[in-house]
Amino acid sequence: MRITKALPRHLDTDLIRGTGLTASEYITLMSLSEAPKRELRMSDLASATGLSASRTTRLVDDLQSRGFVTKVASSSDARGNVARLTPRGMAKLKSAWTVHLASVRNRFFDHIDATAIGQVADALSAVAANLEDGSSAGTVKDRFRALIRGPNEVGDDAASGG
DSSP states (O other): OHHHHHHHHHHHHHHHHSSSHHHHHHHHHHHHHHHEEEGEEEEHHHHHOOOHHHHHHHHHHHHHHHEEEEEEEOSOOOSEEEEEEEEHHEEEEHHHHHHHHHHHHHHTTSSOOOOOOHHHHHHHHHHHHHHTOOOHHHHHHHHHHHHHOHHHHHHHHHHTTT
């Protein structure tokens, strides 16, 4: 239980100090960067980030006021809104990614023998796949690899549709 409390708290603190973004803001920008056209319906964004709908709305409104996202009415359903990552938001994500990766390395990976990293990734992927409804181990491994690759490749894949 200690690691589930301490690690996220430390990663969030490092991210805030280094970038001015909270972990929730970072995961929101990352989720948008991975989406087709770098946009998601608000309900899908809430699901992707694990935040409530109301928390997602407040967070997106704040990110919009800082120029990192835009929020527009959905073209397919005027009752809903779509959040879209702006170029400024992508630039912020790219700069935050280096801070976040350094934090993850410093707080987690640097404490694991290099030969065991693959085994740890496989084990954590299997646990996550078991915990997430409808998730496959491949999807979790892809997310893990995306973390290591960073937003350049992730965002570019999403922008090209795959």
